[in-house]
Amino acid sequence: xxxxxxxxxxxxxxxxxxxxxxxxxxxxxxxxxxxxxxxxxxxxxxxxxxxxxxxxxxxxxxxxxxxxxxxxxxxxxxxxxxxxxxxxxxxxxxxxxxxxxxxxxxxxxxxxxxxxxxxxxxxxxxxxxxxxxxxx
Amino acid sequence: xxxxxxxxxxxxxxxxxxxxxxxxxxxxxxxxxxxxxxxxxxxxxxxxxxxxxxxxxxxxxxxxxxxxxxxxxxxxxxxxxxxxxxxxxxxxxxxxxxxxxxxxxxxxxxxxxxxxxxxxxxxxxxxxxxxxxxxxxxxxxxxxxxxxxxxxxxxxxxxxxxxxxxxxxxxxxxxxxxxxxxxxxxxxxxxxxxxxxxxxxxxxxxxxxxxxxxxxxxxxxxxxxxxxxxxxxxxxxxxxxxxxxxxxxxxxxxxxxxxxxxxxxxxxxxxxxxxxxxxxxxxxxxxxxxxxxxxxxxxxxxxxxxxxxxxxxxxxxxxxxxxxxxxxxxxxxxxxxxxxxxxxxxxxxxxxxxxxxxxxxxxxxxxxxxxxxxxxxxxxxxxxxxxxxxxxxxxxxxxxxxxxxxxxxxxxxxxxxxxxxxxx
Numbered sequence: 001x002x003x004x005x006x007x008x009x010x011x012x013x014x015x016x017x018x019x020x021x022x023x024x025x026x027x028x029x030x031x032x033x034x035x036x037x038x039x040x041x042x043x044x045x046x047x048x049x050x051x052x053x054x055x056x057x058x059x060x061x062x063x064x065x066x067x068x069x070x071x072x073x074x075x076x077x078x079x080x081x082x083x084x085x086x087x088x089x090x091x092x093x094x095x096x097x098x099x100x101x102x103x104x105x106x107x108x109x110x111x112x113x114x115x116x117x118x119x120x121x122x123x124x125x126x127x128x129x130x131x132x133x134x135x136x
Numbered sequence: 137x138x139x140x141x142x143x144x145x146x147x148x149x150x151x152x153x154x155x156x157x158x159x160x161x162x163x164x165x166x167x168x169x170x171x172x173x174x175x176x177x178x179x180x181x182x183x184x185x186x187x188x189x190x191x192x193x194x195x196x197x198x199x200x201x202x203x204x205x206x207x208x209x210x211x212x213x214x215x216x217x218x219x220x221x222x223x224x225x226x227x228x229x230x231x232x233x234x235x236x237x238x239x240x241x242x243x244x245x246x247x248x249x250x251x252x253x254x255x256x257x258x259x260x261x262x263x264x265x266x267x268x269x270x271x272x273x274x275x276x277x278x279x280x281x282x283x284x285x286x287x288x289x290x291x292x293x294x295x296x297x298x299x300x301x302x303x304x305x306x307x308x309x310x311x312x313x314x315x316x317x318x319x320x321x322x323x324x325x326x327x328x329x330x331x332x333x334x335x336x337x338x339x340x341x342x343x344x345x346x347x348x349x350x351x352x353x354x355x356x357x358x359x360x361x362x363x364x365x366x367x368x369x370x371x372x373x374x375x376x377x378x379x380x381x382x383x384x385x386x387x388x389x390x391x392x393x394x395x396x397x398x399x400x401x402x403x404x405x406x407x408x409x410x411x412x413x414x415x416x417x418x419x420x421x422x423x424x425x426x427x428x429x430x431x432x433x434x435x436x437x438x439x440x441x442x443x444x445x446x447x448x449x450x451x452x453x454x455x456x457x458x459x460x461x462x463x464x465x466x467x468x469x470x471x472x473x474x475x476x477x478x479x480x481x482x483x484x485x486x487x488x489x490x491x492x493x494x495x496x497x498x499x500x501x502x503x504x505x506x507x508x509x510x511x512x513x514x515x516x517x518x519x520x521x522x523x524x525x526x527x528x529x530x531x532x533x534x535x536x537x538x539x540x541x542x543x544x545x546x547x548x549x550x551x552x553x554x555x556x557x558x559x560x
Contacts, residue, residue: 013228016331017235023338024239029246033139038248038301045249080255085302087260089267 049127052082053101056127060099061086064121064129068094073112075102098130109133142298143241143307147234149207150293150311154181156210160225161217168378169371174225175233175319179361180382182312186285186389193288194271194436203296228331229322233314236338240310244347248303252534254349261287262305266294274440281445283437285392286351309353316357316545317341319364320552333555337548340484341541351394352538358390359400360545366408367502367549376418383408384425391433395446396539402430403512404546411505454523470528471521471536475514478537485540488547496554506550513543 048055117130294305324330370376387401479485
């Protein structure tokens, strides 16, 4: 009798655990975490040069060794800005640089808010790291 | 694999951190006749630590020292529990609890992104505390009117996590959400019913989107747990003192989670004072302390931020638009429509309404409590949206469902008691 109760309990526990793992898609989640590191997942979810453009911002900041904060402007206004992910409270904005995301532009220089910028880094003519043009 | 292990360890870190100062052994020394279960005790600890961390947020104390100290105290104080009661306390709930927590943790880690409010509002505060900024400059942050306790806890656990990933910090939110559900379900004597009830609650209230940096689940869990304490069976003076202390400290912490919590705290405690408390002397003492805490909150907020403001200026002159009577009808219809939509988005709200309609508890005071609480909240909702300057179509679809979701946890307590009654 006791054995039967133990068996019933164990089966209930196992079934519940199995249901929970399926309900939360745990197997798939573990698989994705295992196969893609954190940066890869962030780039996939925030987009490289689409959506919030996390991938482009991360790579261009690292590539160009920019230590200060940069203003990021995303043409997709319906998405929240991701400046805060890169923001350092102990540093100021470097006003010489500007990142434009999801912009259609093929010509250089770019005039933005009446300021002339030259293209410093470009991905697919859609995402740009701009540098303020010096007056000759 | 490292990330999977780190997430798993993070669960044990939360559990160890929130296993002190109370545990199933030492709480008996308080001479309480309240039948607190294992998860009730954990939630009492959550309230205790939230309160301590709220105080620390205004001071310059090394958080790592606090974190390590609590972990060591917890290890030492739970050592005798491990020896004496570990096997006693193991049951189907304590086995399933980590499975649910870890499953949600993995889902958050998979998505790892912040939602709109998460990145536009809350993460600024989190990053601010993470980078050890002075609380005095908090007023310079975007939307600094938002209270800071949720963000502070997030940054605290992020800073003290094994991997330096932002999402590790916000895993405490699903942890306290699951604790609050288990605190209710563990009281159900029939374990099969209890497990089915947990599954029902999870299916009706789980939304991964709300774990993307939103604070709604913290409010949800707090309201759930405070309601449980409000209706706990208090047999002696110690029980009353302990419960009221938890309710008052919990309410005070809740004030610092979200702005609307100021109203939730007033409504919840108003119903407690009028429908649950019997003695006039107790009502007066409790109300006096509550008013003091509300004033203290406003005073501190004003001191740090210059003013107690809201996202938009809520001005009575906004009501002038209702001179056109057809606008009143439009507002009522639109708000009601979105309330109905919210019911489909979060089915836990439907469970609450069923509870109101069928009143399975047949206890007048409990019924009045929940009825008046919901009435006050609905008046609040209609009032806020009428007075808000932003256009309805902009505000309603994105906010009303979350406002309702936060208070929906109040019904869980009654549902749990009802399930127990069926069993008996």
